Amino acid sequence: MPSNLTRRSLIRTSGLMLGAGFLPASAVTAEKPPQNLIHLNLNENAFGPSPNVASAIEREFVRLSRYADAASAQAFAEQIAAYERVPVEQVVLGEILGALGLYLGSQKGPGGEFVYSTPGYLALIDAASRVGGIGVPVPLDAQYANDLAALAAKVSAETRAVYLINPHNPTGTLSDNVAFKRFLREVSQQAPVIVDEAYLEYTADFEARSAVSLVREGANVLVFRTFDKIHGLAGLPIGYTLAPQPLADALHKQGLGDAESLGRLNIAAASAALADINHVRQVRSIVADERAKWVAVLDEMKLPHTDTQASFIFFDAGRPQAQLAAALRTEGVEIGRTFPPYTNWARVTIGQPEENHIVQQQIRKILTSHEDSHQR
Structure with missing residues (x-):
């Protein structure tokens, strides 16, 4: 297991310390975390960002009185374009869902x-509904994955877009790669398909699975990525979308x-995080080990669960999720919300x-x- 993921201070400029949300890579430590600080509800990266993020933020700190400039945003877009192997004109910066x-x-x-899988993350669908868009929910299949x-079958002449998450949230399931790519090629001829890959980088073969290959082919496919998850920048939220040129x-x-809407620190932090491939590999490896545990x-407890490939697990608690969440909250643990219709299922980051052992x-x-009380 990597040993260089250590929690440390990021900023010492003028004696100011940034908050815990900005802390760099957090190591596996022997210290028992305070029970009232175990937050396993928002799929945040418990291991923090690359240590290089600290230096990047420190360099920008003296310029915080200035808005982010177009040159830095352009340089960041070019960095992403080189990483994704697409023209820079197809990169749209920001958390734009x-x-x-x-x-x-x-x-x-x-x-x-707007056709989408349910239950799921609905920021895009909710936004569209505010301007007259109509959500067309499609239940997950028997494996709790996108039912391609x-x-x-729901795509029609009225469809403005299809929105999919892969791996899906909240189930963590991956769509079969061959079937998924075929679906994208066929459906994108009728309407744009937006693929949210917020958690795909947690998979070992994410490059082969990414829908970016369809973007490169010129298909009517968009790919969204965020630095909030595996890159550990939830405290400085930023992402990007790769879209067809028009x-x-x-x-x-x-x-x-636009640079001004992104923030100077966000751009600097994300650029440093993207460049540190080794840190991403380390986080991916540790999360995979913990996921297996x-x-x-869950298998030992005979609790049904999905075949998650993301940074969270999703299991049937055998009782209302709200009851389990409330019981855990009294122990100082927060887990994910309820995802109807799976009201007995719990998502835990x-x-x-x-932390995992305690929970x-x-x-x-x-x-x-709960079992004992029902047997009395």
Whole structure:
């Protein structure tokens, strides 16, 4: 296991310390975390960003009185373009899912349909609905994954876009790669397909699975990535979308990706994080190890679970999720919300090893106590 992921201060300029959300790579430590600080609810990276992020922020710190400049945003876009092997004109900077939903929902007037898997992350769908877009939810398949055939069947002349998450959130399931790429090629001929790959970099073969290959082919496919997850920058949120040239041009004309809307520190931190491939590999490896331990515990407890490939696990607690969440909250642990119709299923973010062990023991105690009370 990598040994160089150590938690340390980032900024010492003028004696100011940035908050814990900005801390660099956090190591697996022997210290028992305070129970009231175990947050396994938002799929944050428990191991923090690359240590290089600290230096990048420190360099920019003296310029915080200035807005981010176009040159730094352009340099960052060019860095992403080189990393993804696409023309820089197809890179739209920012966490733009909501803005993208507003844009697509308002084009051609209200009433356009947005096909998506449910339950799921709905920032884009919710935004589109605010300007007259109509959500068309499609239930997951028997493996709790995107039901590609059912999704394709819902696409019509009224469809403005199809929105998919791969691996899916909250289930962590991956779509079969061959079937998924075939789906993208076929459906994108009818409507743009937006693929949210927020968690794909947690998979060992993410480059082969990424829909970016379709963007390079010129398909009507968009790929969204965020630095909030494996790169550990939830405290400085920033992402990017790779889009077909005409749509990227239109989004740029709407002001999306402008430097001033991104923030100087966000750009600097994300640029440093993207460059540190080794740190990403280390986080991926540790999360995979911890995910396997979670699966072993769930199997031992005979709790059904999905085949998650993301940074969280999703399992059937055998009781309402709200009850389990409330019981864990009294122990100082926050887990994910309920995702109807899977009201007995719980999503738990994979934390540091000691955090995971504590929460696993608490879940075991809570569910055993629940079982005993029903047997009396």
